[in-house]
Amino acid sequence: MAPSSFPQQPVELDAVDRRIIQELVNDARISNAMLAQRSGIAPSTALLRTRSLIDRGVLTGYHAEVSLPAVGRSVQALISVRLRVHDRVEIDKFTQKMPQLPEVLSMFHTSGVTDYLLHIAVSSTEALRDWVLDYLATDESVGHTETTLVFGHHKGLGGPIPTELPAPGDGH
Template structure:
């Protein structure tokens, strides 16, 4: 049995993989030379190991983090959505339409009394009200919504869980 937990992809992550992932999560723009130095491996090995993580589906992309207030999206909200009926066609339409809207940051399908949680960012509380009215209250598949304003948002650990030896 490996001392490292197996990923859901059936790929064991060793210590070097974990270092590479942690460094890339911390700074996706890190140079390969610096990544190699921090992982105590050769730059060619760092490049091969990073490519392997991508090919294995463990690293799924690199992105720029945008300051939402800096681009005019100063109001964030979490909106719980309960669907009126669980008709597959309406669910599929909802699942395709909502995340494609430019205001939606994330959509989660959840258990419990709520069917979906939406994380959106808009320019004002008036824009938030209008967005809910235009996109949810008028949707025939939506039975109930509840909006919660986000005062602050802190990202947590986006990499693998620590290994307990």
């Protein structure tokens, strides 16, 4: 599903939907039978509910997670990019080009001084320098970059937000 086709408003989720989502976030390779058992529903219901979550744009994909050092990409960096001109054509070209480069893990279009934040992974600091020179410093639309090395990356949970959050100061 393309990002532009994601729901723009919250989708109504019941307790079963939330449980299915959480189980899939924990293990996207879980069998339908195990998903049903952990969700307290029949396997046919689990399958229908999962398909419904996909159809409604709540579940947007499944993926394999790769160890970047294991594939020779042990150096990660966050690169802040400020465009020289805020012209729609240049913005669209940059937005189309960057995520297609194999080194780019994520790209965020942001507000404030930084227009884009790129998360990339390469083999070495020399490869990082060359990448910045080849793809950013020589790009006529780029006005300024700032590169920050990533020493560690800790992922968040990524699952649904509980329907009721504890009040501030509740100690949770």
